[in-house]
Amino acid sequence: xxxxxxxxxxxxxxxxxxxxxAGIAARVYESVEKLEPLGVGxxxxxxxxxxxxxxxxxxxxxxxxxxxxxxxYYTKRGQLIWSEPRGQAAGYNWPQFSIHRGELQMILxxxxxARLGPDAIRTxxxxxxxxxxxxxxxxxxxxxxxxxxxxxxxxxxxVGCDGIHSTLRAKFxxxxxxxxxxxxxxxxxxxxxTSLLDGRTMIMAGHERQKxxxxxxxxxxxxxxxxxxxxxxxxxxxxxxEWRREDWKRPGRLKDFLPFxxxxxxxxxxxxxxxxNASACYEYPMVDRDPLASWGGGRITLLGDAAHxxxxxxxxxxxxxxxxxxxxxxxxxxxxxxxxxxxxYAAERNPATARIVVANRGNGPEQVMQLVEERAPAGYGRIxxxxxxxxxxxxxxxxxxxxxxxxxTLNSRAPIVAISDRSP
Numbered sequence: 105x106x107x108x109x110x111x112x113x114x115x116x117x118x119x120x121x122x123x124x125x126a127g128i129a130a131r132v133y134e135s136v137e138k139l140e141p142l143g144v145g146x147x148x149x150x151x152x153x154x155x156x157x158x159x160x161x162x163x164x165x166x167x168x169x170x171x172x173x174x175x176x177y178y179t180k181r182g183q184l185i186w187s188e189p190r191g192q193a194a195g196y197n198w199p200q201f202s203i204h205r206g207e208l209q210m211i212l213x214x215x216x217x218a219r220l221g222p223d224a225i226r227t228x229x230x231x232x233x234x235x236x237x238x239x240x241x242x243x244x245x246x247x248x249x250x251x252x253x254x255x256x257x258x259x260x261x262x263v264g265c266d267g268i269h270s271t272l273r274a275k276f277x278x279x280x281x282x283x284x285x286x287x288x289x290x291x292x293x294x295x296x297x298t299s300l301l302d303g304r305t306m307i308m309a310g311h312e313r314q315k316x317x318x319x320x321x322x323x324x325x326x327x328x329x330x331x332x333x334x335x336x337x338x339x340x341x342x343x344x345x346e347w348r349r350e351d352w353k354r355p356g357r358l359k360d361f362l363p364f365x366x367x368x369x370x371x372x373x374x375x376x377x378x379x380x381n382a383s384a385c386y387e388y389p390m391v392d393r394d395p396l397a398s399w400g401g402g403r404i405t406l407l408g409d410a411a412h413x414x415x416x417x418x419x420x421x422x423x424x425x426x427x428x429x430x431x432x433x434x435x436x437x438x439x440x441x442x443x444x445x446x447x448x449y450a451a452e453r454n455p456a457t458a459r460i461v462v463a464n465r466g467n468g469p470e471q472v473m474q475l476v477e478e479r480a481p482a483g484y485g486r487i488x489x490x491x492x493x494x495x496x497x498x499x500x501x502x503x504x505x506x507x508x509x510x511x512x513t514l515n516s517r518a519p520i521v522a523i524s525d526r527s528p
Contacts (some may be wrong), residue, residue: 105441106131108243108259110231110272112139114205115408115425116265117212121159122433124220125523128441131223132216133257135230135248135266139213141206142353144292144386145321145334147172147306148203150196151509152423155430157198158519164211169203170320173304177473180310181483182370185476186496190306197515202306202319202334204294205422229254231271234262234404241403260441261403263432265425268393270410276400283391283413286465288340290390290416291356293382294321299331300373306419307373311477312467313340314364316375335378336416337361338390356387390415392465395458398450405446407432412457418468420460420507427508428453430520437521460507469503472496 107123109116112134123130148156148165156162176187191200216224229245236242241262245254264272268283300307303326306319315338322332339361358379368375379385392413399406408425432449439445460468467474472491480490504510 105129105240105258105260107436107441108133108241108257108262109265110243110262111135111265111267111270111408111410112209112213112225112227113265113267113408113425114209114212114422115410115429116263117209117216118155118159118426119263119265119407119429119432120216120220120224121212122155122429122521123436124216125159126433126437126521128433128436130220131257131259132225133229133231133243133245133255134225134227137228139209139225139227141204141210143205143209144294145202145319146205146208146422147319147419148201148208148426149419149423149507149509150191150198150200150511151507151514152426153191153198153201154514155426155520158521159215161211161215165201165203165208166199166323168207168323169201170304170323170326172200172202172306172319173302175306176301176308177470178307178309178370179473179476179480179483180314180368182309182368182373183483183487185487185491186472186500188500194511195515196509196511202321204321204334208422226255226257231264231266234272234275236402236404261405261436261443261446264400264404264406264410265408266410268391268409268413270406272400272404273396273406273410276398276406277396280393283393285389285391286340286415287342287345288338288390289361290388291337291361291379291385292388293335293356293379293385295333295335295378295382296325297331297333297378297381299326299329300333303331308470308473309368309370309373309375310338310473312470312474314338315470315473316365316368318373318378333378335382337365337375337379339364354387356385358385360387392461395454395461399454400446400450402443403446405432405450411454412461414457414461415464415468417464417470418460418503418507420464423509424457424460424507427520428457434521456508463503463506469499472499
């Protein structure tokens with residue numbers, strides 16, 4: 105029998121590869137007719153890169169991604185608040201990478217087809233219903249546009265990896281309603297630029313009501329002495345502000361946000377220049393959902409954004425989906441393709457990710473920028489007079505522990521998926 109996976113995003117594809125590595129059959133069903141490299145930049149933290157390395161994907165990722173060297177926080181005036189090494193520069197056994205989300209998805213997609221076979225991903229199949237049988241599940245898929253039946257798939261368990269608007273999640277919590285908006289709008293883009301700082305630094309500037317984040321995502325551009333910079337401009341509005349439903353493909357309008365960043369020219373960083381010169385710009389409200397008491401029941405569970413959509417704070421969304429996939433694989437290896445495996449998986453991952461959802465609502469590690477804004481809105485001579493080194497270090501260390509990438513713990517712990525032969 106086969107594990108049925110709904111959704112060919114980062115979580116679903118990582119799960120398929122992990123199950124295959126463990127000798128467990130899987131098939132992925134995707135709503136769209138053709139997978140395309142959509143999205144903008146994301147970060148793969150060391151705990152996620154450990155899992156992708158153990159799946160044999162590190163070299164391919166390293167060919168196109170930027171190994172992040174440093175994370176630096178700045179004020180709205182460009183004053184440095186805090187800077188820390190990241191990835192292997194911080195003593196991790198694995199790097200941190202900044203990469204275009206679509207390119208990572210394509211790496212995973214090609215790997216699934218190569219390892220599981222050309223029929224392992226079934227596109228143009230929108231999940232519509234599932235029934236449990238005596239020893240498995242029967243899932244129905246339809247044409248997304250017409251609703252016409254497309255396929256009925258039988259398997260041992262069903263895993264919903266179908267994102268923040270998960271159809272499967274909606275069946276468990278039909279009265280949940282739309283995602284929760286926190287008042288912030290994100291405008292995201294990618295711009296070709298000269299290198300910023302050392303060419304491998306992730307930059308965050310501003311405070312909770314106005315923020316700019318940017319980091320390079322192209323190894324090829326870096327090798328040519330330039331940068332392909334992923335950026336996010338964020339503004340927070342009052343609760344009464346009208347906003348449009350989240351859609352990763354909705355074009356943004358520069359007039360809606362560029363005027364607020366016109367004076368953000370710090371010498372080493374030209375924020376309005378990056379915004380104006382973007383090849384494209386997309387608008388997205390910052391939304392999440394409340395943690396669920398349960399991710400399903402019986403032979404059905406959720407994974408990634410379908411289970412725990414979170415604010416894009418702390419660079420953690422994709423990494424947590426990858427961890428979900430590995431823990432679920434471990435539990436299926438331990439218990440078999442049975443409900444007990446899904447219970448054990450959710451017992452570990454649900455509370456862990458719920459804590460991150462709540463922490464991100466409080467700004468996560470980015471809270472240091474807000475503290476400085478509140479204490480020294482006009483700037484400062486020395487950061488130590490505003491925020492102590494101990495406060496800065498405690499915020500950074502606390503979030504790493506919460507999110508599962510405390511350096512010493514990660515470097516020393518046993519693999520999540522213990523397979524003697526790790527060759528893909």
